[in-house]
Amino acid sequence: MTADNTVLGRCPHCEHPVPETELVIDYQTARGQRVTTATCPHCVTMVTVR
Numbered sequence: 001m002t003a004d005n006t007v008l009g010r011c012p013h014c015e016h017p018v019p020e021t022e023l024v025i026d027y028q029t030a031r032g033q034r035v036t037t038a039t040c041p042h043c044v045t046m047v048t049v050r
């Protein structure tokens with residue numbers, strides 16, 4: 001964990017901070033809700049960060 005990296009959010013499974021460098025896709029739903037999908041470095045799986 002480095003303070004220099006921008007954190008997208010936290011993994012919903014393990015609460016580990018997910019850095020911007022792990023970003024997979026970032027989009028807005030029709031309802032205007034922002035959804036950020038990234039790879040959690042702890043779970044090593046794709047998660048929707050919150």
Ligand SMILES: [Zn+2]
Binds near residue numbers: 011015040043044047
């Ligand atoms: Zn995780």
